[in-house]
Amino acid sequence: DTEVTQTPKHLVMGMTNKKSLKCEQHMGHRAMYWYKQKAKKPPELMFVYSYEKLSINESVPSRFSPECPNSSLLNLHLHALQPEDSALYLCASSRGGRSPDTQYFGPGTRLTVL
Protein backbone atom coordinates (compact mmCIF):
# COMPACT_ATOMS: atom_id res chain seq x y z
CA ASP A 1 0.00 0.00 0.00
CA THR A 2 1.56 3.28 -1.14
CA GLU A 3 -1.29 5.58 -0.19
CA VAL A 4 -0.97 9.08 1.16
CA THR A 5 -4.29 10.74 1.98
CA GLN A 6 -4.99 14.45 2.17
CA THR A 7 -7.97 16.38 3.47
CA PRO A 8 -9.79 18.41 2.44
CA LYS A 9 -9.74 17.98 -1.34
CA HIS A 10 -10.75 21.59 -1.89
CA LEU A 11 -10.57 24.61 0.40
CA VAL A 12 -11.73 28.17 -0.15
CA MET A 13 -10.70 30.71 2.45
CA GLY A 14 -10.60 34.44 2.98
CA MET A 15 -7.42 36.31 3.75
CA THR A 16 -8.33 36.62 7.43
CA ASN A 17 -9.27 32.98 7.97
CA LYS A 18 -7.33 30.27 9.78
CA LYS A 19 -7.51 26.80 8.31
CA SER A 20 -5.48 23.59 8.32
CA LEU A 21 -4.54 20.97 5.76
CA LYS A 22 -4.09 17.39 6.87
CA CYS A 23 -1.94 14.58 5.49
CA GLU A 24 -1.77 10.98 6.65
CA GLN A 25 0.23 7.88 5.71
CA HIS A 26 0.38 4.40 7.21
CA MET A 27 3.39 3.06 5.35
CA GLY A 28 5.74 3.48 8.31
CA HIS A 29 7.54 6.28 6.50
CA ARG A 30 9.63 8.61 8.66
CA ALA A 31 10.02 11.51 6.23
CA MET A 32 7.11 13.72 5.21
CA TYR A 33 7.00 16.68 2.85
CA TRP A 34 4.82 19.65 1.94
CA TYR A 35 4.92 21.01 -1.60
CA LYS A 36 3.15 23.88 -3.32
CA GLN A 37 2.30 23.51 -6.99
CA LYS A 38 1.00 26.11 -9.42
CA ALA A 39 -0.78 25.01 -12.59
CA LYS A 40 1.46 23.14 -15.06
CA LYS A 41 4.57 23.88 -12.99
CA PRO A 42 6.75 21.49 -10.99
CA PRO A 43 6.10 21.12 -7.27
CA GLU A 44 8.04 23.52 -5.04
CA LEU A 45 9.29 22.09 -1.77
CA MET A 46 8.11 23.95 1.32
CA PHE A 47 8.93 21.80 4.37
CA VAL A 48 10.46 18.45 5.21
CA TYR A 49 10.00 16.54 8.44
CA SER A 50 12.42 13.74 9.21
CA TYR A 51 11.61 11.52 12.20
CA GLU A 52 9.02 14.06 13.32
CA LYS A 53 11.52 16.91 13.38
CA LEU A 54 11.50 19.81 10.96
CA SER A 55 14.63 19.38 8.86
CA ILE A 56 14.03 21.70 5.92
CA ASN A 57 12.13 24.99 5.70
CA GLU A 58 12.58 26.46 2.24
CA SER A 59 12.22 30.05 3.46
CA VAL A 60 8.45 29.73 3.54
CA PRO A 61 6.50 32.75 4.87
CA SER A 62 5.35 32.42 8.47
CA ARG A 63 1.70 32.46 7.43
CA PHE A 64 2.33 28.76 6.67
CA SER A 65 3.02 26.74 9.81
CA PRO A 66 3.75 23.01 9.60
CA GLU A 67 3.19 20.51 12.36
CA CYS A 68 4.03 16.81 12.66
CA PRO A 69 2.08 15.42 15.65
CA ASN A 70 3.31 11.86 15.06
CA SER A 71 5.04 9.77 12.42
CA SER A 72 1.83 9.23 10.45
CA LEU A 73 0.38 12.72 10.44
CA LEU A 74 1.42 16.02 8.93
CA ASN A 75 -0.52 19.25 9.17
CA LEU A 76 -0.13 22.60 7.48
CA HIS A 77 -1.72 25.50 9.36
CA LEU A 78 -2.71 28.49 7.27
CA HIS A 79 -3.30 32.02 8.51
CA ALA A 80 -3.64 35.39 6.81
CA LEU A 81 -2.93 34.01 3.37
CA GLN A 82 -2.69 36.04 0.20
CA PRO A 83 -4.46 35.38 -3.11
CA GLU A 84 -1.11 34.36 -4.65
CA ASP A 85 -1.01 31.46 -2.19
CA SER A 86 -3.81 29.82 -4.17
CA ALA A 87 -2.35 26.55 -5.48
CA LEU A 88 -2.42 22.77 -5.18
CA TYR A 89 -0.75 21.71 -1.92
CA LEU A 90 0.79 18.29 -2.07
CA CYS A 91 1.96 16.09 0.75
CA ALA A 92 4.47 13.29 0.21
CA SER A 93 6.19 10.70 2.33
CA SER A 94 9.25 8.46 2.03
CA ARG A 95 11.07 5.91 4.16
CA GLY A 96 13.57 8.45 5.40
CA GLY A 97 17.28 8.11 6.04
CA ARG A 98 20.27 8.75 3.81
CA SER A 99 19.65 6.14 1.12
CA PRO A 100 17.77 7.44 -1.93
CA ASP A 101 14.18 6.35 -1.57
CA THR A 102 10.95 7.12 -3.35
CA GLN A 103 8.57 9.88 -2.39
CA TYR A 104 4.90 8.96 -2.61
CA PHE A 105 2.47 11.80 -3.11
CA GLY A 106 -1.06 12.39 -1.95
CA PRO A 107 -3.81 13.69 -4.26
CA GLY A 108 -3.40 17.24 -2.99
CA THR A 109 -5.61 19.97 -1.58
CA ARG A 110 -6.73 22.64 -4.03
CA LEU A 111 -6.59 25.90 -2.10
CA THR A 112 -8.27 29.10 -3.23
CA VAL A 113 -7.64 32.31 -1.28
CA LEU A 114 -10.17 35.06 -1.91
Added chain:
Amino acid sequence: AQSVAQPEDQVNVAEGNPLTVKCTYSVSGNPYLFWYVQYPNRGLQFLLKYITGDNLVKGSYGFEAEFNKSQTSFHLKKPSALVSDSALYFCAVRDIYGGATNKLIFGTGTLLAVQP
Protein backbone atom coordinates in the same frame (compact mmCIF):
# COMPACT_ATOMS: atom_id res chain seq x y z
CA ALA B 1 24.69 22.94 -8.91
CA GLN B 2 22.51 19.97 -9.61
CA SER B 3 19.78 20.29 -12.18
CA VAL B 4 17.50 18.37 -14.47
CA ALA B 5 16.15 19.58 -17.79
CA GLN B 6 13.13 18.57 -19.83
CA PRO B 7 13.71 20.24 -23.18
CA GLU B 8 10.18 19.74 -24.56
CA ASP B 9 7.18 21.52 -23.08
CA GLN B 10 4.86 19.24 -25.02
CA VAL B 11 5.12 15.97 -26.90
CA ASN B 12 2.43 14.87 -29.33
CA VAL B 13 2.13 11.26 -30.43
CA ALA B 14 -0.51 9.13 -32.13
CA GLU B 15 -2.06 6.26 -30.21
CA GLY B 16 -0.18 3.03 -30.86
CA ASN B 17 3.07 4.78 -31.73
CA PRO B 18 6.15 4.69 -29.49
CA LEU B 19 6.67 7.66 -27.23
CA THR B 20 9.74 9.28 -25.73
CA VAL B 21 9.84 12.03 -23.12
CA LYS B 22 13.31 13.48 -22.74
CA CYS B 23 15.25 14.29 -19.60
CA THR B 24 18.87 15.32 -19.12
CA TYR B 25 20.64 15.87 -15.84
CA SER B 26 23.64 17.58 -14.33
CA VAL B 27 24.88 16.26 -11.00
CA SER B 28 28.05 15.83 -9.00
CA GLY B 29 28.58 12.18 -8.25
CA ASN B 30 26.11 9.38 -8.84
CA PRO B 31 22.69 10.48 -10.09
CA TYR B 32 19.51 9.15 -8.50
CA LEU B 33 16.77 9.77 -11.05
CA PHE B 34 12.99 9.52 -10.93
CA TRP B 35 10.00 9.85 -13.25
CA TYR B 36 6.57 10.92 -12.03
CA VAL B 37 3.29 11.38 -13.88
CA GLN B 38 0.52 13.79 -12.96
CA TYR B 39 -3.01 13.50 -14.30
CA PRO B 40 -5.24 16.60 -14.22
CA ASN B 41 -6.18 17.72 -10.70
CA ARG B 42 -4.25 14.83 -9.15
CA GLY B 43 -1.06 14.32 -7.18
CA LEU B 44 2.14 12.94 -8.65
CA GLN B 45 2.34 9.21 -9.24
CA PHE B 46 5.69 7.45 -9.11
CA LEU B 47 6.59 5.66 -12.37
CA LEU B 48 10.15 4.45 -11.99
CA LYS B 49 13.61 5.28 -10.68
CA TYR B 50 17.27 4.68 -11.41
CA ILE B 51 19.59 4.22 -8.46
CA THR B 52 22.22 1.81 -9.73
CA GLY B 53 22.52 -1.33 -11.86
CA ASP B 54 20.87 -2.06 -15.19
CA ASN B 55 20.62 1.01 -17.42
CA LEU B 56 17.15 0.02 -18.62
CA VAL B 57 14.63 0.55 -15.86
CA LYS B 58 11.11 -0.83 -16.12
CA GLY B 59 8.27 0.87 -14.31
CA SER B 60 4.53 1.12 -13.96
CA TYR B 61 1.95 1.13 -16.78
CA GLY B 62 4.40 -0.25 -19.37
CA PHE B 63 6.84 2.65 -19.09
CA GLU B 64 10.59 2.24 -19.09
CA ALA B 65 13.54 4.59 -19.01
CA GLU B 66 17.08 4.32 -20.23
CA PHE B 67 19.91 5.72 -18.15
CA ASN B 68 22.76 6.95 -20.36
CA LYS B 69 25.75 8.16 -18.38
CA SER B 70 27.75 9.44 -21.36
CA GLN B 71 24.85 11.56 -22.58
CA THR B 72 23.65 12.38 -19.04
CA SER B 73 20.14 11.44 -20.06
CA PHE B 74 17.25 9.49 -18.58
CA HIS B 75 14.57 9.43 -21.27
CA LEU B 76 11.17 7.93 -20.56
CA LYS B 77 9.81 5.54 -23.17
CA LYS B 78 6.82 3.40 -23.98
CA PRO B 79 6.55 1.11 -27.02
CA SER B 80 2.89 1.85 -27.73
CA ALA B 81 1.15 4.98 -26.47
CA LEU B 82 -2.40 5.03 -25.13
CA VAL B 83 -4.77 8.00 -25.05
CA SER B 84 -4.91 7.45 -21.28
CA ASP B 85 -1.15 8.19 -21.09
CA SER B 86 -1.93 11.84 -21.79
CA ALA B 87 -0.68 13.69 -18.71
CA LEU B 88 2.10 15.88 -17.34
CA TYR B 89 5.40 14.07 -16.81
CA PHE B 90 8.15 15.19 -14.42
CA CYS B 91 11.74 14.03 -14.29
CA ALA B 92 13.53 14.54 -10.96
CA VAL B 93 16.96 14.03 -9.47
CA ARG B 94 17.78 13.57 -5.82
CA ASP B 95 19.68 16.48 -4.36
CA ILE B 96 22.84 14.93 -2.92
CA TYR B 97 23.24 17.93 -0.67
CA GLY B 98 19.91 17.14 0.96
CA GLY B 99 21.60 15.33 3.81
CA ALA B 100 19.36 12.84 5.52
CA THR B 101 16.35 13.94 3.49
CA ASN B 102 15.49 12.94 -0.04
CA LYS B 103 15.07 16.40 -1.46
CA LEU B 104 14.13 16.21 -5.14
CA ILE B 105 14.98 18.65 -7.90
CA PHE B 106 12.23 18.57 -10.52
CA GLY B 107 12.34 19.35 -14.20
CA THR B 108 9.86 21.80 -15.66
CA GLY B 109 7.56 19.06 -16.87
CA THR B 110 6.50 17.75 -20.29
CA LEU B 111 2.88 17.57 -21.32
CA LEU B 112 2.24 14.39 -23.27
CA ALA B 113 -0.74 14.46 -25.62
CA VAL B 114 -1.71 11.17 -27.26
CA GLN B 115 -4.13 11.55 -30.17
CA PRO B 116 -6.60 8.75 -30.93
